[in-house]
Structure formats: structure tokens, C-alpha cells
Amino acid sequence: MDVREYIDANASGFFAALKEWLAIPSISGDPERRDDVRRSAVWLEAHLRETGFPVVEIWETGTADEPGLPTVFAEWPAEDPAAPTVVVYGHHDVQPVEPLAEWATDPFSPVERGDRLVGRGASDDKGQIFFHTLGVRAGLAASGGTAPPVTIKMLVEGEEESGSTHFADLLRERRDRLACDAIVISDTTMWAADVPSMCTGMRGLTEAEVSMYGPSSDLHSGSFGGAVPNPLHAMTRLLAGLHDEQNRVTLKGFYDGVIELTDQERDSFARLPFDEAEWLATAGGSRAAFGEEGYTTLERVWARPTAEINGMWGGHTGPGGKTIVPREAHAKVSFRLVAGQDPQAVQQAFEAYVAEHAPPGIRAEVHVTGAGVRPCFSPIDSPGVLAARRAMERVFGKEVLFTREGGSGPEADLADILEAPLVFVAVGLDEDRIHAPNEKVEMPLLLRGAEVAAYLWDEFAGRR
Amino acid sequence: MDVREYIDANASGFFAALKEWLAIPSISGDPERRDDVRRSAVWLEAHLRETGFPVVEIWETGTADEPGLPTVFAEWPAEDPAAPTVVVYGHHDVQPVEPLAEWATDPFSPVERGDRLVGRGASDDKGQIFFHTLGVRAGLAASGGTAPPVTIKMLVEGEEESGSTHFADLLRERRDRLACDAIVISDTTMWAADVPSMCTGMRGLTEAEVSMYGPSSDLHSGSFGGAVPNPLHAMTRLLAGLHDEQNRVTLKGFYDGVIELTDQERDSFARLPFDEAEWLATAGGSRAAFGEEGYTTLERVWARPTAEINGMWGGHTGPGGKTIVPREAHAKVSFRLVAGQDPQAVQQAFEAYVAEHAPPGIRAEVHVTGAGVRPCFSPIDSPGVLAARRAMERVFGKEVLFTREGGSGPEADLADILEAPLVFVAVGLDEDRIHAPNEKVEMPLLLRGAEVAAYLWDEFAGRR
Structure with missing residues (x-):
């Protein structure tokens, strides 16, 4: 059974489980929802165990005086002890849902609408971190192995949507447990469903x-x-x-x-199908692009x-x-x-x-x-970026372009404290309405994410 | 009986009458005080009649739909029909009194404190317009005449402190009655009790x-x-x-x-005993003077x-x-x-x-x-300014310097509509706390104002 066959066979179970998780209103910014964030961590802990991770732990954050919300950690050592180690970062908390009146359906009663799964967290970030569980299983099903080709350390934060208040401290405390060769971030977006892309930096x-x-x-x-x-x-x-x-x-x-943009990055940005008029419309109907001379709009928001x-x-x-x-x-x-x-x-x-x-x-x-x-950045010719790009190109069957993001969360802390390069692997879309009413994810893209995740560890391990 | 003897003999009656007028709370900005402004006009009408003005009228302002507050007009024709005509402008309305708690005595129960008369309007402007009534009587007492040497037209507005809303319209309507050769404004200040000065322009x-x-x-x-x-x-x-x-x-x-400052004006400004540190302290403790290069502080606030x-x-x-x-x-x-x-x-x-x-x-x-x-301006060598300056120098016994003011009321409308030059004759002081709690006037200065007013008409008429 190859990766895609495994994924197709298990898709309905994958979405059923994801919907269970999405039903937990883990809004970290709402003090009334602290217990729900905790329930979300416990749910994920159980599911990662079920996926096959031999080590799964709930890590408390903060102090006795100022308790934080829990991060979920899971580790699955590679068969080969010399194989690389990769941290996979995402978060299980979600944004508030106001204005509630603008939701067509209850934000915590996830529903399928054609190819879309609608609910708070479907894209940001439960859906995107969850595809890794299906991906690692698909990889094992295809290879017949009992452990992944790299050591995978899942690190799923519970405070990302409320400023990652205690996350840097946690990283410093747990640095030894989190030692790794690369950090895969699954919390960004691709350019479009038919334009696969990878983020390489955040301001x-x-x-x-x-x-x-x-x-x-x-x-x-x-x-x-x-x-x-x-x-x-x-x-x-x-x-x-x-x-x-x-x-x-x-x-x-x-x-x-x-660090100036390279010609290759500028060229990749230029090949994205960017419609400036449309972009200006999303920019609150701004009437003209305006900014630093010598740079395009995308260069200005991403890399200047x-x-x-x-x-x-x-x-x-x-x-x-x-x-x-x-x-x-x-x-x-x-x-x-x-x-x-x-x-x-x-x-x-x-x-x-x-x-x-x-x-x-x-x-x-x-x-x-x-x-x-701190800003963060992965050179496009770094081994991790090249490995992830190969995995994505295998799945999407076309060249993967590069993007960046104009703002960021705790990514630079991850890179700085764990001293490892970042690699952004994500299948969310800008149109997923994250942080807004009627958040959704494209279900076929989540399955492609799982497929990318399945190939990713082979690419990282240098075997195909 | 000369002018000064007459004034000294009649001072106590003058202040008793002024106190009656000051007791009327003619706050034009307060809709609750409209009747008081009207009472103030009626009081003045009676007093101008008593002074000897053969013509005294209350002029309504505004329209039936939007009634204004009354101006008092009085006219005393010169004996010689060829003599010049002078309009004397001032106002009988006053500023609000808030914050009331900061007044040491009731603002509308005027009291004498040594040489000072304390009460709202004592300086701005009832006291300053009122000295003309004593002045014209003193002049007649000294000359033995029955009419002043120039035709005097008193024009005492009731809305100056609330923006002179209807005043320009009134001037246009009554232009013929107000025809004149000069306009004396008694609503400004002198530099100091011992530094007599005349304003020559307003921004x-x-x-x-x-x-x-x-x-x-x-x-x-x-x-x-x-x-x-x-x-x-x-x-x-x-x-x-x-x-x-x-x-x-x-x-x-x-x-x-x-119109640039002349060397004579700059020289006169420079001879005022101006202490910049003290001025900065009154400027809310400003830490440094700052402004257009090439000009002094006084030039900047008055003439730039x-x-x-x-x-x-x-x-x-x-x-x-x-x-x-x-x-x-x-x-x-x-x-x-x-x-x-x-x-x-x-x-x-x-x-x-x-x-x-x-x-x-x-x-x-x-x-x-x-x-x-509109800004207003009187060249310092204009006949009216020279006449008033001579009258002031006669009273104060020293050179009268020139000043200007940084802000203004309806003065430019008077000059523009009546097509006559302005002459500023006033004895108020910057320290009189006009528009503020505990407004006062120096009673000896009001008597000097009356003396100036007595000589002024002779000077205007070209006789001494």
C-alpha cells in the first residue's frame, strides 16, 4: 500500500477525529476557556499515543503564581539512531470567535460543506498540525517500518493565539529534550490550492x-x-x-x-500569480501601492x-x-x-x-x-528547505515557489533557542479566514499535507 | 477746575456706578444669562444719558429667528459741525466665571482691595469702556463747553465674548449712523502701570x-x-x-x-522691559523660545x-x-x-x-x-495714533511705547466696514486676569484712562 492509498483509505477516520478535536473550544485568550484548552491538550495527548508515538507528555507552562496553558510534546525515535531529529511545531489553541453573529454555523460544531471543513481551528492550526499524524502513519504503511526515518518531536503549543507568553521560557527549560537538527513549522499558508509554495521567513x-x-x-x-x-x-x-x-x-x-533578497527569491516572488488590484481590495480598498522604492509589493510586505x-x-x-x-x-x-x-x-x-x-x-x-x-529566515538553499520542497513537489507535481510572511509568532524563539533552522511546511490558504468568522480548511489540501508529511521524513533522512 | 481735579472729585461716584454695572452678570456665552446681558445694556443706556449723551439707543442684533444680544449706541455731536467724528468701541458682555471655586470673592459682587477693584468685567471691558464717561465730563468741566470737541459715537457691543456673531451685520446695517473719521478701541492693555504703551495691530x-x-x-x-x-x-x-x-x-x-515691521516699531518693541525668562514662565513654563528666524519673541507673537x-x-x-x-x-x-x-x-x-x-x-x-x-493694523505715524499718543504722554509724563496683540476680536470688521483707522487707547494690564478667576483692574489706572479720554478729543480736534 503506497502513501496515497493509505491516506485515501484512512481519510474519513482522520476527519472524524479532527472534528472531535475542533469541537473543543480551546480559546487561549479567554480566561473562561482555560479548562477547554486543557481538554484539548489531553485529547491530543491521547491521539498522539494512538498514532504510535511512544513518548507523549503534557508540559505545563508558567509558574505556580501565574500558570500558563499546556504544550503537548510527543517523541518517536527513528529506527536508525544516527538519523536526524526534527521538531514539528504547531498549536492547539484557537482564536476567539467574535463576532459570533457572522458565523453561518456554530464555530465549535465543525461541519463539512463540499470539500470544506468549517470550524474554528480547522486551518489555524489544529487541521495543519493534525495532518502530521496521518502522514507519519502513511509513511510507515508504505515503508513497512515500525519507526519513522527521522526522530520526530511534536511540539504543540497552547498559547500561540494569546502571545506565546510562556513559550520561550518553556523552550529554554526543555532545551535538552528538544534538541534537533531542524524545526518544521506547520502554521502558515500556501499561495493557492494550485500554486504550492513555501514560506521562508517572517518579519x-x-x-x-x-x-x-x-x-x-x-x-x-x-x-x-x-x-x-x-x-x-x-x-x-x-x-x-x-x-x-x-x-x-x-x-x-x-x-x-x-539580509537582502536573492535574485532567485525575487524571481520566485515575481512568478506568483499576484494581482495587485485584488490585493489592494483585500488591503481595505487601499487606492494605491506605496512603499520603499525599488521593491515590489510582495517584497515590501514580506522581506523589507x-x-x-x-x-x-x-x-x-x-x-x-x-x-x-x-x-x-x-x-x-x-x-x-x-x-x-x-x-x-x-x-x-x-x-x-x-x-x-x-x-x-x-x-x-x-x-x-x-x-x-525577532525576525526569522530560512535560506532557500538550506538542506531542510530543499528537502521539504522536494516532498511538496512530489505531491503537487509542480514547482514549489517561495513566499514569506509579514508578521510572526514564536518562530524566531524556536530557531534561536533550539539553534536549528526553520522549515515551513503548510497547506493552509490565505482565504481560509483564520482569525475571522467561518474559518475553514480545504479537506483535499489537508490530505495533501499528510502526503507531504509522509515523504518529508524520507527526504530529511536522505532516502526515497 | 482742570481735568485731573474734576476726575479726583468724581472718582468715588464713578467707582460706585461701575460697581453697580459689574454686579450685572452679563455673560453672553451663557444662554441662561441673556436677560442679564439685556439688563446690562439698559443700565448703560441710562448711564450714558446721565453722562450727557443726547442720543442713546439700544440696537438689537440678529434676526427674529436667531435673536442676538443688544449693542448700546450713544452719540454726542461736537459743537463745531466741521469737527471730526470718532467711534469709541468696547463691550458690555463678560466672560464666564468658571472655575468658580478659584474666585476669592463672588465674581459679581465687586469689591475694592487696596487700589484694586475685583470682579468679572472690571478690566475686560466694562471698566475700560466706562472711563470714557468720566473722561468726556472732565473735558467739558475743564473747557466749560456743553459739547465735546469731536462728535463722539459710543458703540458698546453685547456679544464680544461669544464671538461677535452678529456684529459685522450690525455694522453693515448701521454704517450710515456710524460714519466716522477714526475708531478708538478701548479693549486692550498697556505694557505695565509704569510703562504706558499703545497697541497698533492685532493678528x-x-x-x-x-x-x-x-x-x-x-x-x-x-x-x-x-x-x-x-x-x-x-x-x-x-x-x-x-x-x-x-x-x-x-x-x-x-x-x-x-506689512513688515518698521525699524521704529522694532526699536520701540525692543525698548519694552521684556524679561524672556519671565515670559516663558507665563507661557506654561515653556523651556525655550522658538520661532521664525530673524525675529524676537515679541515680534513673533505680535507681528508675524x-x-x-x-x-x-x-x-x-x-x-x-x-x-x-x-x-x-x-x-x-x-x-x-x-x-x-x-x-x-x-x-x-x-x-x-x-x-x-x-x-x-x-x-x-x-x-x-x-x-x-482679518488682521488689523494702525501705522504708528497715522494722525489718530499720534493724537492718542500725545494724550497718553500728557497723562503719564513719559514716552508711550508701541505694542501689538497676538489675537483679536471684531476690530478688523470695524475698520473694514466703517472704513476708518483704528486707534487703541487702553489702560488694562496683562496681569488683570481677564478671562480668568479674580479678574481685577487697577483703579488709579482707570482714572488715568479717564484723563487720557478727556485730552484725547482735544488732540483729535487739533486743539489743546
């Missing part, structure tokens, strides 16, 4: 709030206007100066070390760092006019970062920029929000 | 709100940031660009026609036009971070204008500037708020 992030203070109270602009500094003027100058005429970020050293004003306020914001010199101005600013950039270095460059640009008489303050998110 | 104003619209909803900055225009970026660039490196306003034609951001908002302004590309940005902007500038021309230049600077993909809108306020 990081650092955020700050900047405030500028002038007079101790709002001043009458007739009596004082034109002779004292206006914090809103200072703020507009400061923030307008963050970009140059080419829409490049002006912070000192901002682009130092940035940014400075973005997320909010700004100061002075009179109510109805009517009020002719004042306002006492203060505030702005929230964030920077998307790409491979080669360090959140802390960018924070420091921003602090230095603000200190340098506050005019006389204005006191400027920067508050950095959080530690930031 | 005008035009206001607008500008909005910039990008996507139809806030976008995730991971998915879209860097590739679509951000309305807050566009707004900061737009507004930062309103000033050049010399802090001059960049609107096309903004300075065209601006400005562009000021009064308020700005957009995107996420609540606690915490929110990594979005915001859908829109808004700002309130105002321009202070000086002689030679036209509010409408500046509005048009601003609209053109916004249209020119909105980047691709951003829709920009400008809403002009109101018709604006």
Missing part, C-alpha cells in the same frame, strides 16, 4: 510610544503662537523624518546587516523592514476649533524587522533618533513596549 | 480641519505594512512641511503683501504670521500597542495672520498645499472653519 517587530512635552498647559495661540515650540509640530517633524524620499527608514544603522505610525494624538481632538498651542503630543510607532535586524538595536537607534531630533524647549520620551519579536 | 486668524483617508479599515501592519500608504505618515509629512528650516510658513504666497497645529489624532490612541496601518488621520490647523494678509487667500493656499501634498492612494480633505478673522 519581526519592535514597538515604542513616543511623547513630546512643551508647556505645562495648553496655551492661547494668539498670545503665544509662533514664539514657543509646539509639541505637535515637533512630533510631525520627528515622524515625517523617519522616512526619506525613497521611503527608506532613516534610523542610523537600520539596514545594517539586513518598515517604520509605521500606528497611532498619534495631541491637542484639541473634539468638535470645533480651539486655537491652542497644545501641551503635549504622543505617537505609537512600530518597526517590522527582517532577517539580520535585531529588535534591541532598532529600539536603541530609535531612542537615539528621538533624542537627537527633539527641538529646543521640547522634552521627548520614548517608552519601548515589550522585548520585540 | 487675524483662519482655521481648518484636514483629514486623510487610506484603507477603509485599519489594516494588520504585518500583512500590509510597508506596501500601502499610511494616512498618519502622510499627515506628518504634510504638516511637517508647513514650516521650512527657518520656521517660516511654506504656503505659496503666504508672506505676499505682509504663523501656522499652528492645534490638534491631531488617528489610529490607535488607547493603552498598549496595536500594530495597524490606520485608516485615517485628522488635524486641526490654524493660521495667525498679520496686516496685509487675507484669511480667504490663506485658506485657498492651504487647500492647494494639501491637494498637492497628498501622496498616491491617500484622499485628503480640508474643511475650513468659519470665515476667519
